[in-house]
Amino acid sequence: MFKMTNFSNEVETIERDLLSMGEEVLHQMEQMRDVFFIPNKDASVVIQQDATIDAFDRQIHTSILHLISLQQPLPEELRTLTTMMRMAREFERIGDQVVNVAELKKELDVDDLRPYVSTLFVDRYKEMIQVSTDMLTRTLEGMRARASQTDKSVEQMDEDVDALFFSMQQLIIRDMKETPEQIEKLAPLFLAIRYVERMADHVVNIQRRKY
Template sequence: MYKMTNFSNEVQTIERDLLSMGDEVLHQMEQLNDVFFAPNKDANGLIQQDEMVDKYDRQIHTSILHLISLQQPLPEELKTLTTMMRMARELERIGDQIVNVAELKIELDVNDLRPYVSDSFVGGYKEMLDLSTDMLTQTLEGMKDKSHQSVKKVEHQDEDVDALFFSLQQQIIYDMKETPEQIEKLAPLFLAIRYVERMADHVVNINRRLSENHELDRS
C-alpha cells in the first residue's frame, strides 16, 4: 500500500511539473504577439526563457525514467507516464518554435517591422498567434481538469490557423510585389508564420494524447 501511494504521489509531482512547463510555454507564446511590431521588444529575453522550458523537459523525463526503474508500473500506469513524457516533448518543441521566431527578429535587425508590411499581415499574424495561444490555454485547462472537452474545439481552431497560414503566405507575396525593395525584410516572415503554424500542430498533438489518456482512465 505504501509503494502504491508513493508511486501515485510521484505521478502527481510529474503532472504538476508538466503543468508548470505548459504555463511557462504559454507565457512565452503571449509575448510573441508584438515581437515584430513593438519597438524595443526584447527577443533575446524570449530565447533566454527557453532554458526554463528545457529544464522542465529534462526534469520530467528524468523523473519518469527514475520512477519506472524503481517500480514496474501497471500497463495503464506506464501508458500514463509515456503520455506525459510525450506531452512534455511537444511543449518543448513549441518552445523551440518560439525561439525560432525570436531569432528571426534578431537576424532581421529591425526594431519594428510595421512600416514594411501591410496592415492585413499584421492583423492576420496576430490573429494566428491569438488562436494558437488560446488553443494552448484550453489544453492546459483540460490537463488541470483531467478532461478532454477541448479536443474538438482545438482541432477546429487549428483549421483556422492553417487557413490563416495560407492566407498570410499570399499576403507576403502581395506585399513583396508592392514593395520589392523590402523583399529582404519580408522573406523571413514566411518562416515566422510557419513556426506559429507548427506551434498549433504541437498543441493539437498534446490534446490528442490528453484524449487518449482520458479514454484509458475510463476503461
C-alpha cells in the first residue's frame, strides 16, 4: 500500500533511492575493472548485482507514478519527477552495459586475457574504466550537494574516454595482426570497450539532467 505523506517528503525519499541506485551502479562498475585480467574473477557476481539495480529502477518509477496519480504536481514538481525517472533509466542502462561486459567474459571462457593482449591495452582498459567511474563519482557528489550547475569536468572526462576508446580499437587491430591465431579471443574486446564508452555517455546524460 502506497502511503501518502507530504509531497516534498515523498520526493526526498525518491531522491535517496536514486542516489542509492547510483552508488550501486558505481560499485558494479568498480567490480568490472579487472574482470578480464584476474584469474578466477567471477563475472557472475557482477551480473547478479544488476538485479538490485533493476529493483531500484522499478521502485523509483512506481513511486513517481503513484505520487503523480495521488496528487497533481505543479509544473516544476512534475519536471523534477520526470527528470528523476529519466536519470533512473540512465543508471539502469549503465548496469545493462556492465552486464554485457561480464557476459563477454563468461562467453570467452578465459580466466585471464593478459597473455593475449598487449600490456598497453590492459593499462588503457583499466584507465578507461577508472575515468568512467570517476565521472560517475563526481556526478553522484553533485547530486548529493544538489548542485544546480553542470560539472563541465565530467564532459571533459567523457572526451578522454572517447579518445581511449579509439586508441584501444587500434591496439586490438595491432594485436590481431601480431597474433592472428588469437583473433577469436580478441574480437569481443571491440564490444567490451564500446560498452564502457556507452557507460560514460550515460553518465553525461545523468549529469545534464539536473533536477
